[in-house]
Amino acid sequence: MSSEAATAARPATASVRAGGTLSLLGSELLTLFRRRRTWAMIGALALIPVLIGIALRVAGPAPSGRGPAFLGQITENGLFVGMTALVVAIPLFLPLTIGVVAGDTIAGEASHGTLRYLLIAPAGRIRLLLVKYTAAAVFCAAATLTVVIAGTIVGWVLFPIGPVTLLSGVTVSVGEALLRFLAIAAYVTVSLLGLSAIGLFLSTLTTVPVGAMAATAILAVVSQIVDALPQLEALHPWLFTHYWLGFGDLLREPPVWDSFVDNAVLQAGYVVVFGALAIGRFLTKDVLS
Amino acid sequence: MPDLAIETHGLTKRFRSQTAVDGLDLAVPRGAVFGFLGPNGSGKTTTIRMLLGLVAASAGDARVLGADMPRHVDAVLPRVGALVEGPAFSPYLSGEANLRRFDAADRHAPRGTRSARVAEALDRVGLSHAARKKVHAYSLGMKQRLGLANALLMRRELLVLDEPTNGLDPQGTREVRALIRSFADDGTTVFVSSHLLAEVEQVCSHVGVMSVGRLVAQGTLDEFRDAGEARVLVRTPDPGPGRAVLARLGLQLDGAGQGGADAAGEALVAARLGAAAVAPEAIVSALVDAGVRVRGFDVERASLEQRFVELTGEGFDIVQ
Numbered sequence: 001m002s003s004e005a006a007t008a009a010r011p012a013t014a015s016v017r018a019g020g021t022l023s024l025l026g027s028e029l030l031t032l033f034r035r036r037r038t039w040a041m042i043g044a045l046a047l048i049p050v051l052i053g054i055a056l057r058v059a060g061p062a063p064s065g066r067g068p069a070f071l072g073q074i075t076e077n078g079l080f081v082g083m084t085a086l087v088v089a090i091p092l093f094l095p096l097t098i099g100v101v102a103g104d105t106i107a108g109e110a111s112h113g114t115l116r117y118l119l120i121a122p123a124g125r126i127r128l129l130l131v132k133y134t135a136a137a138v139f140c141a142a143a144t145l146t147v148v149i150a151g152t153i154v155g156w157v158l159f160p161i162g163p164v165t166l167l168s169g170v171t172v173s174v175g176e177a178l179l180r181f182l183a184i185a186a187y188v189t190v191s192l193l194g195l196s197a198i199g200l201f202l203s204t205l206t207t208v209p210v211g212a213m214a215a216t217a218i219l220a221v222v223s224q225i226v227d228a229l230p231q232l233e234a235l236h237p238w239l240f241t242h243y244w245l246g247f248g249d250l251l252r253e254p255p256v257w258d259s260f261v262d263n264a265v266l267q268a269g270y271v272v273v274f275g276a277l278a279i280g281r282f283l284t285k286d287v288l289s
Numbered sequence: 290m291p292d293l294a295i296e297t298h299g300l301t302k303r304f305r306s307q308t309a310v311d312g313l314d315l316a317v318p319r320g321a322v323f324g325f326l327g328p329n330g331s332g333k334t335t336t337i338r339m340l341l342g343l344v345a346a347s348a349g350d351a352r353v354l355g356a357d358m359p360r361h362v363d364a365v366l367p368r369v370g371a372l373v374e375g376p377a378f379s380p381y382l383s384g385e386a387n388l389r390r391f392d393a394a395d396r397h398a399p400r401g402t403r404s405a406r407v408a409e410a411l412d413r414v415g416l417s418h419a420a421r422k423k424v425h426a427y428s429l430g431m432k433q434r435l436g437l438a439n440a441l442l443m444r445r446e447l448l449v450l451d452e453p454t455n456g457l458d459p460q461g462t463r464e465v466r467a468l469i470r471s472f473a474d475d476g477t478t479v480f481v482s483s484h485l486l487a488e489v490e491q492v493c494s495h496v497g498v499m500s501v502g503r504l505v506a507q508g509t510l511d512e513f514r515d516a517g518e519a520r521v522l523v524r525t526p527d528p529g530p531g532r533a534v535l536a537r538l539g540l541q542l543d544g545a546g547q548g549g550a551d552a553a554g555e556a557l558v559a560a561r562l563g564a565a566a567v568a569p570e571a572i573v574s575a576l577v578d579a580g581v582r583v584r585g586f587d588v589e590r591a592s593l594e595q596r597f598v599e600l601t602g603e604g605f606d607i608v609q
Contacts, residue, residue: 020396027393035381113377117439120341120373121394122366128394287343 021127028135032101038139041097042146048093049085049151053078053158078159079177082151086188089147090244095220098192101139102199103213105132106282110207110289125282133200133275140192141185148185152178170253180250187247187260194240194270195220201278207289240270294319294447294478295340299349302335309335311502312349317480317495322473324489324510325482327499328601333482334374336499337451340480341371354446367397370445372453376436380425384416384435387424392442410438415464429456437465448472450481454488466492490593500601514590519562521572524585528556531581535560538567538575555584562588 032038052074061075068087073080106129109115118128155161164177172180199216206212223241226232236242243263249256295317302310310332317323327333338344340351342359351358356365378387388407392398398406411420414434424432433456440448450469454462469479469492483489489496490510497507506513521540525531532542540560569588576583591599 023393023400024396027390031379031382031386031390034386112379113375114379116338116341116343116373117377117391118394119343120366120369120371121391122342122362123394124363124396127396284345286345287338 025131045146046150049081049154053081053154057158078155078161081155082148085147085151096217099213099217102136102196103216104209106203107206107209107212136196141189144185144188166251168252183250184247191244194267197271197274201274204282292319297351301348303347321495322479322493324493324496331499332502368446370440371449372436376432378424383421385420410441414438447478486593498600505600520589521560522587523558527581531558534579
């Protein structure tokens with residue numbers, strides 16, 4: 001045993017630890033975004049605004065009052081393509097892609113057998129969960145931004161662009177509107193953090209990633225169905241999907257942040273509960289794959 | 290008491306009703322090349338998983354490099370390189386990217402030297418030319434080499450190698466043997482599980498044998514072989530009288546004394562020396578005195594394979 005290796009085996013300072021974890025996170029993000037599957041999902045999300053834009057460009061404006069929110073405004077102002085696409089993507093497409101990424105976190109490594117090699121590296125079980133969750137959260141942001149950015153570009157190319165009339169009737173400049181859209185992207189990203197935590201937990205339960213992915217996506221749908229049943233109203237404020245479409249307040253003048261905060265608190269609750277469940281499960285799990 | 294790299298006491302793992310590992314007392318001295326033998330399903334891999342903190346023991350304790358496992362996993366594992374139950378990699382990444390990933394997972398592995406260490410490990414297992422190929426295009430032998438490279442990313446005090454030559458061509462097998470010897474020369478302890486007895490016989494200084502979840506023998510290779518019974522082989526055209534002489538000397542005749550024949554059709558009489566401490570030359574002179582024409586005489590020390598079969602049974606069926 002050389003003395004150099006002996007020194008390397010003993011972390012000198014806390015900064016070595018933090019640097020090591022950042023290094024692992026970097027490696028994890030590189031792995032996630034080097035996968036063809038990740039880019040296929042990003043591409044599919046970018047297709048939503050493209051489809052909406054082309055359909056409206058070819059077929060003309062929809063009769064008012066029909067179709068998803070903001071659809072009617074697109075032909076007058078292309079900036080609304082991104083918002084329309086987001087409203088379309090939130091109930092199913094976005095949760096599906098999050099389900100794939102979050103459900104794959106641990107189960108995917110287990111199915112490849114790489115989980116045992118990460119653990120004996122040693123990655124540390126809690127550290128690995130934190131890094132995996134952070135990477136999933138980064139994917140939430142990437143997925144949401146993809147829809148908004150692709151939508152804005154499509155709108156810019158296909159339709160006239162101009163100052164945006166907000167829900168409260170005030171008109172704001174294009175620059176201000178884009179800032180609002182960024183805030184909405186942040187809102188939707190936060191919305192997906194609870195689901196990611198659920199996916200992470202489900203992923204620690206199995207070595208079959210498809211199972212964890214499907215279960216995560218199904219839970220998102222079930223939660224929205226429950227949220228639509230008035231008989232179960234008492235449950236509604238506790239559902240992680242409850243505030244998913246509640247970002248309209250950010251399109252008021254001045255913006256109302258109440259729903260943003262309510263949503264963030266609710267999502268934080270889910271992250272804490274399912275994060276704790278994931279840690280509890282993963283710390284005691286026998287890794288046999 | 291010698292310094293032990295691996296030490297377990299009563300190490301036990303139960304999966305529901307089945308006991309995979311039962312009261313294991315392993316003692317692997319530092320600097321040894323320890324061959325961990327046993328038929329399929331005898332509990333070797335479960336033991337290795339417990340030693341590496343992947344699986345929690347149901348009872349008993351394990352110490353690796355002087356520290357309790359799994360409590361000190363974070364301090365111990367950076368000093369251990371391992372290949373567990375075959376190599377495993379992300380198929381959509383290149384061999385090099387896979388190694389960089391595992392290296393990044395070890396927070397004690399310095400980032401600055403990562404590229405150099407990865408390149409050196411790949412070179413050591415002869416994979417430099419395939420470093421940028423995606424792993425799904427690798428053959429089994431190439432994956433096995435990459436798995437070994439992963440174990441060699443840092444200088445290790447202990448290498449745990451589960452079936453390291455699995456899937457390797459003869460050249461690869463020779464290289465692995467040479468690698469293991471070079472580690473042993475550096476003072477690294479090597480714990481190698483295998484069912485390829487010839488392999489183990491060539492490189493190991495110590496052996497331990499598992500059977501149905503229990504450690505049925507362990508010690509140095511020489512002690513282990515000596516514990517086996519030597520056999521006497523007599524080639525003679527007079528098998529009947531020959532057998533009578535051997536029996537009179539207290540040797541236990543093989544195959545109910547039927548003996549056999551060699552390739553040239555000459556009769557062979559085989560017997561175990563057993564408890565009869567008769568010198569080989571005394572046996573020959575007794576045979577000659579009795580008028581038995583001795584055309585060949587041999588004393589075979591038990592091979593590792595014979596000892597292995599004695600300890601773990603003949604049956605081909607998986608026991609559990």
